[in-house]
Amino acid sequence: MEFMILIHGDESSPRLAPGDPGFDEFMGAWFAYNQSLIEGGHWVSGANLAPTSSATTLRLTPGKATEIVDGPFAETKEQFGGYYLISAENLDEAIELAKKLPMDNGSLEIRPVAFRPDAG
Numbered sequence: 001m002e003f004m005i006l007i008h009g010d011e012s013s014p015r016l017a018p019g020d021p022g023f024d025e026f027m028g029a030w031f032a033y034n035q036s037l038i039e040g041g042h043w044v045s046g047a048n049l050a051p052t053s054s055a056t057t058l059r060l061t062p063g064k065a066t067e068i069v070d071g072p073f074a075e076t077k078e079q080f081g082g083y084y085l086i087s088a089e090n091l092d093e094a095i096e097l098a099k100k101l102p103m104d105n106g107s108l109e110i111r112p113v114a115f116r117p118d119a120g
Contacts, residue, residue: 002085002086002087003086003091004086004110004111005098006111007083007101007103007106007108008078008081009078009081009103010077010078010079010106032102033100036100037084040097042086044085044087052080056069078107091110091112095110
């Protein structure tokens with residue numbers, strides 16, 4: 001069974017960049033987590049998204065032209081920043097895998113994948 005782990009965090013928090021003190025250690029934890037998913041047979045895919053300032057939203061309303069808006073759809077304290085698509089036996093296993101993400105603040109939303117046409 002596949003699950004999506006949606007990673008939400010506060011973009012106003014300081015972000016480490018390559019060359020910053022502590023960046024290699026910070027990323028090392030994420031790379032180790034990725035490797036543990038791969039080695040455990042849970043990895044399907046994952047990505048870190050660019051900040052919401054780079055987002056474009058399409059607003060769809062029946063009977064009206066599609067509206068294109070710069071920025072995210074809604075104002076929230078936490079922004080969608082990345083995801084993992086994982087394979088797990090059940091929700092309990094997906095939760096245990098998500099708990100191991102190297103995050104100390106934010107929220108993780110876990111949802112079963114209902115249908116993925118490329119999953120064969």
